[in-house]
Amino acid sequence: MxxxxxxxxxxxxxxxxxxxxxxxxxxxxxxxxxxxxxxxxxxxxxxxxxxxxxxxxxxxxxxxxxxxxxxxxxxxxxxxxxxxxxxxxxxxxxxxxxxxxxxxxxxxxxxxxxxxxxxxxxxxxxxRLPETQTLTQCVAQNRLDTELADEVGALVARFHRAAVWHADLNAHNVLVAPSGLYLVDFDRGRLRAPALSWRMANLQRLRRSLFKIGAAVQGETVFDQTIWTPLMHGYERTMSA
The missing domain is CATH 3.30.200 (Phosphorylase Kinase; domain 1)
Structure with missing residues (x-):
């Protein structure tokens, strides 16, 4: 550069x-x-x-x-x-x-x-990142399954391990492509001192976003079992790697 x-x-x-x-x-x-x-x-x-x-x-x-x-x-x-x-x-x-x-x-x-x-x-x-869809679009197409949720969790963990705070972590800013997953729109984002508090707040913001776009249409219990638990598994696995 x-x-x-x-x-x-x-x-x-x-x-x-x-x-x-x-x-x-x-x-x-x-x-x-x-x-x-x-x-x-x-x-x-x-x-x-x-x-x-x-x-x-x-x-x-x-x-x-x-x-x-x-x-x-x-x-x-x-x-x-x-x-x-x-x-x-x-x-x-x-x-x-x-x-x-x-x-x-x-x-x-x-x-x-x-x-x-x-x-x-x-x-x-x-x-421009070619051939991408937002996570929101994946939800609308019923493509957010256990495997993709795990990958999303791992994606977020990579940024958190590097002490990167995304100011607006939501499903619109996660891009899914054949080459992998990306995060976009880092307006107001910054590097922060490592802390569990802001990391968990970031994840809860993503959770609220998924609820808002209809990922929990079958109820919170099903959402936790099929989406959120795999997402957190991918997150914790990557954080501890």
């Missing part, structure tokens, strides 16, 4: 020169890719993401947007507290750190922010 920074009066771009030796502002402009016929969209996140065909291959362009009640006031604006504290730069560097640890995450390509007074807006570009 070779991190490079380009700055101008309005903002900055951080990119990995080993993935693409040159990245400019047009890479973060959806209209630029649309005009080139190199744009498609897919569901996911707040309002979806754009899939762009770039010189670095097929990538995902994600614009940072707020959620919850604050979204009606702030929309896609964040308070400026310094370049290194922007959502995009922090996630870029966390993804780089996880890649160095050989954790299954997307290859990060570039991040940017654009300042406007006391606020900024931000974007992130990652290489």
């Amino acid at each position: 070779h991190e490079q920074l380009r700055q101008d009066a309005k903002g900055a771009i951080l990119f990995d020169a080993t993935v693409s030796p040159q990245v400019d502002g047009a890479w973060f402009d959806v209209e630029h890719w649309r005009q080139q016929g190199a744009l498609s969209t897919q569901p996911g996140g707040r309002g979806g993401v754009a899939v762009i065909r770039t010189p670095a291959g097929e990538c995902v362009l994600r614009h940072y947007r707020r959620g919850g009640m604050v979204a009606s006031l702030m929309g896609d604006r964040y308070l400026w507290t310094g370049a290194d504290r922007t959502r995009s730069f922090r996630e870029f560097r966390l993804l780089q750190a996880m890649a160095r640890l050989q954790l299954p995450v997307p290859q990060v390509v570039a991040a940017c922010y654009r300042r406007s007074g006391p606020y900024y807006r931000a974007d992130l570009i990652m290489q």
